[in-house]
Amino acid sequence: MILGICGSGRKEGNTGALVEEVLKQTGSETELVWLIDLNVGYCTGCMRCTFEGNCWQQDGMTELYKKMIDSEAIVIGSPCYYGDVSGLVKSMMDRSIALGYMGIGKESETPMHGRKPLADKPAAVVSAVAGHxxxxxxxxxxxxxxxxxxxxxxxxxxxxxxxxxREHANIMTEAGELGARIKEMLR
Ligand SMILES: Cc1cc2nc3c(=O)[nH]c(=O)nc-3n(C[C@H](O)[C@H](O)[C@H](O)COP(=O)(O)O)c2cc1C
Known part of the structure; x- marks a missing residue:
């Protein structure tokens, strides 16, 4: 399964359209997760995950950790907010720190960085922006x-x-090419 993670709150918006197009062109089984539906709490920086092996917060991330680990590839999409990712995407990334302490995946070469269960998984990133x-x-x-x-x-x-x-064929083509590249990489 190829996992799409969308960090826009607008389901009819541009970021979702980009992620959907990337997923479609992979030609694989896919699943699109909308972070807005998951009620993802903020990382509190407590570092309990480093010794308890999981995040103490039981919320949408609990299921998403599993999906991230089980997926063959991940496509992350964020709208551009103030020249960076949306808060939804930032929270997902921050909370993903716990992945390193679940006792799976290869050891990180960097001390204190735990393990890397997502290592070697193909990933693509897309963002929609109005201008700059x-x-x-x-x-x-x-x-x-x-x-x-x-x-x-x-x-x-x-x-x-x-x-x-969706009204710009060149944009949709470029998004689709990312999907085709994932397909090629997974062959
Ligand atoms: C909080 C907020 C911040 C934004 N910041 C920027 C920005 O820095 N630069 C820009 O060109 N557009 C900015 N935009 C516009 C969005 O990037 C743009 O409309 C994008 O297509 C939204 O994605 P969506 O359709 O998936 O919601 C901002 C919009 C919002 C709501």
């Missing part, structure tokens, strides 16, 4: 991908003003 700031949003998600030692398949920032990306 998408580079940083993509960079933030890329950093998450590299911290988790996933393989970055590609990134795409769609600049669409206040328009619908």
């Amino acid at each position: 700031g998408v580079e940083r949003a993509l960079e933030t998600m890329e950093r998450f991908v590299s911290y988790n030692e996933m393989k970055l398949v590609g990134k795409f920032g769609a600049v669409a003003g206040m328009q619908d990306v």
Whole structure:
């Protein structure tokens, strides 16, 4: 299963359309998760996960951790907010710190960084933006991908003003190409 994680609150919006197109072009079984539906709490920085092996918060992340680990590849999409990712995506990334302490995956080469259960999984990152700031949003998600030692398949920032990306064939084609690259990588 290829997992899409969308951090926009607008289900008819541009970020979701991009993630859906990437997933579609993988030609695989896919699942799209909307972080807005998961009620993801903030990471409190307590570090209990490092010795308890899981996050103390029982919320939508509990199920998402499993899906992330079980997936063959992950596509993360965020709208660009103030030149960066949305709070939903940032919370998902922060809470994912617990993945390193669940006792699965290869040991990190960096001391204190736990294990890397997502290592070597292909990952793509996409962001929708009206005008400016998408580079940083993509960079933030890329950093998450590299911290988790996933393989970055590609990134795409769609600049669409206040328009619908579905009306821009070139944007949808570029998003789809990321999906095709994931398909190729999984062959
Ligand atoms: C809180 C907030 C912050 C935003 N910040 C930016 C920004 O820094 N640069 C920009 O060009 N557009 C910005 N936008 C516009 C969105 O990036 C744009 O409308 C995007 O397509 C929204 O994605 P969605 O359709 O998936 O909701 C912002 C919108 C919101 C709601």
